[in-house]
Amino acid sequence: MEKRLFYNWVLRQNGYLKFAEFTLKRAVHKMKRDLLRETCVFYPPEIRAAAPFSFKPERLRWAFRSASKQENSASARKLDGFHIDWQREHDDPEETEALHRWNWLLALLPDRTSNEGAITRWVDLQLIEWVRLFSHEIEREARRASLIWESYTVGERISNSVLFYYFMKKEPPKAVMESLTEQARFLVQRLEYNGMRTGNHILNNARAVYLAGVAFDAPAWRQFASLIMRRELPVLVTADGFLREGSSHYQFLFTRWVLEVAWFAELAGDGELIEMIRPAAGLLIKRCSFFLVKGADGSWDFPRFGDISPDFRPGWLVDLVWSKPAARFLEPQREAPTSGSDTWAGLFGFAEGNGTENGRKEDAIQAFPGSGWYRLDAAGHTLFFRLDESGPPMHAGHHHNDLFHFCLFYNGEPVLIDAGRLNYMLSDARGSYGLRPEAHNAFTIDGLGAAPSGWHLYPQAYSRFKNRVEIETDRDGIWILLTSNAFSRMERPVEARRTFFISRPLFRITDSFSGTGEHEIKTFFHWDKALALSQIKKGEWDISSGAVRGRFRVIDPQSSSIRHERGGEGFFGWMVEGYGSAVKAGSLEISARAAMPFEAVYEISWEERAGHVRY
Known part of the structure; x- marks a missing residue:
């Protein structure tokens, strides 16, 4: 479907020359990339000029x-x-x-x-x-x-x-x-x-060279690694302090690398490097805190956006902000969790906090439009979503096709989650599935996601789109409107909007589509593994776990076809906990064939006190 759309777009745009130019650039880039494996000629000039290619420590120490x-x-x-x-x-x-x-x-x-x-x-x-x-x-x-x-x-x-x-x-x-x-x-x-x-x-490469430089008393390696970090940190980390690659897990992993470099820089007495990375390190730690959510049992977690690294499980890094290496750049806001020594922070030791809450700010909106990340804490809800001002990102990263996707916590407990990417093998359907909108709390139109699958393989003129976020509050609650022209590449373009409404007993999603003709809209919801879904009638389920109870409704479900899976034969109905590891979890697919304009509404009503649900 996507390839047919693209070739029709080329015809409509009379873009043969542009397509030929794009194809040639891709071929040249691939040739350079393959050559790069055995040569340094494509290093940035200042890096190549400074590289200590022939350096070897004088003695093994x-x-x-x-x-x-x-x-x-x-x-x-x-x-x-x-x-x-x-x-x-x-x-x-x-x-x-x-x-x-x-x-x-x-x-x-x-x-x-x-x-x-x-x-x-x-x-x-x-x-x-x-x-x-x-x-x-x-x-x-x-x-x-x-x-x-x-x-x-x-x-x-x-x-x-x-x-x-x-x-x-x-x-x-x-x-x-x-x-x-x-x-x-x-x-x-x-x-x-x-x-x-x-x-x-490239930052991971620099970390290794720097740590080797400290361990083997090799100043040439330390200085070279410092040059790489000075050049690349402002590129890889946004002005707000987010790793630009679209993954919450990699935010923690990348921050860990920076903090390890700083720790060994202190051992080496390299104050210049420490001061150079101080601004980025402090912001990176703050943005790790941005993702943290405290559960009812006092434990901390963070939503999974984008890829999960195969290197270390997410829980190994969750208490990073309380570590001694982090405290050298940013004092923890509260006492350290009782994670024990089997986490990264446990290796270095924990710092004393100042007693204030970390991550959650009640009735607060944390918006970073330049980086595309948003968090809302209100009426017991914690809502996360990522929406770049324009997309899709053309740089390297660990992004998914997750425009309009969100993760939701209620009273600190995960409710709607990212189903996750099981592995990095594109030849494995379980790995490629996790990249697609179907693995997210998002929707497709005529089988298409907001971004083309493998969007970097297409010219930017074809896949580029603009997004907008608007947030309003009134005495009834908070309204968040997401708008995108991402589906304008279709032969019959559709403008899509998603509105979140949050109040004390209610979380509502309204998806609006405008355009011409009929389209098939498929909307997906993925529930945390701890939540049980019990169907009451078509389009209505009780949802419950040890700490959360409520009811999920599809408003006007009669025109929809609904599919519910938990641990099915395919990957629908599964939740990835770590790289290569998945557990059964509830997933819903709600399909409708509708003439434009079209609107779909979904609601979660929460239990307000034991034994009573307000519907």
Whole structure:
């Protein structure tokens, strides 16, 4: 459908030359991208000029103090019985890369106080074996096709090993240190610069080079990484402090990278770098707080927008704003949650808060139109949505086709959620489904989402659109109007509007469509896994969990076809909790064939007190 629309658009626009130019640019870009894997000629000029390509530390020296600890022999014997199968390949390349990124090293750290000697001994053996099997590939042509030598994977491997041995207060084996220094040199020559498609990976590359520079007392690497960060942070982070890539999980992950660099900069006495990243770091932390919602049980969570990173589960980063590295840039607003030591913040320790509430501001609207993010807290509701002033984004990112999508919490409990993207394999229908509007609380018109699928493959003139947000309050409640001309690329263009109305007992959605002719409108709602939906009659369900009760209605459902799934054979009726992990959850699809103009209304009425629901 989309391709037919596009070719008809080319005919209508008499755009053969534009299309030919666009196709040629894409081919040249792909050629450059492939060439970039083995050359630095496409580095920005100032980066290429400063790159220490031939630098190697004069002597192999671990910069951190090592401590001698007594080994727990029982634990050592238990760990010694297991050896990593480094040659194993998984169906999902991300799982293969995860093994070689050494992310799992950080999962061992919470046990370090009781099993430090055993853990270190076992890790030393595993990494020495890795070096034996793979380090020689760094000089071989065969590395070009290997996931092990992808730049992001190399960077993660360096950073995670530096973090592990730093926290363990141990020096890595000599063979591992030699390999890490060679990998840092390798990474300097393979930074992930990719023109306008340069994304968060470049900051991850810089983090690895910087941490290696601190760990091996290599000022040249530190200075080079600092230059990269100085150049790229203002590009990747909006003026409001959001990572520009459309993912709430990556907001936390990216902030973590920046804070780790700052932590090691302090160890190295690099005050200049700390002051350089201070403005961005403070804003990034604030925008992590923007996403935080406190549940009825006192735990904290955040809505999932965009991709979920395969590197670390979302819960591992949820308490980042209370960490000691974060507190050096922004004092926490309240006492730290009792997350324990098995989170990222737990590795570094928690800072004391000032006692004020974090994230939630009752009857408050937090609007960042320049970054596209909005949050409303009112009448027990917490509403999130993302709407760029124009779209779709043409830079690299982890966005989904989620225009008009929203996430809703009530009294701190998740109600309507993003169904999520299970994996990054476009060949797997479960992975590609998560990108589409059908996986969001959004709608399609004649099977089309607001943005073309794979929008960056089309000319901007075809896929570009404008959006608008209007917010009004009166004594009845709060009205939020989202408007977009995203469907103007259709042969019979449609203007779409979504209005949220919020009051004490009610959350209402009104979708309005104007245009000509008949169109098929499909609207999707995805409910949190904890919510049970019990149908009362067509178009009406009781919704309930331990902390939330209410009723969801489709106003005038007789003209609609309604589908309800929970854990169906396809991916409709599932909720992604982490990369590669999904659980059953309720999903609704409401379809109507309607002449324009058309309006659809949906309501949630909330229970106000035990045993009574106001309908």
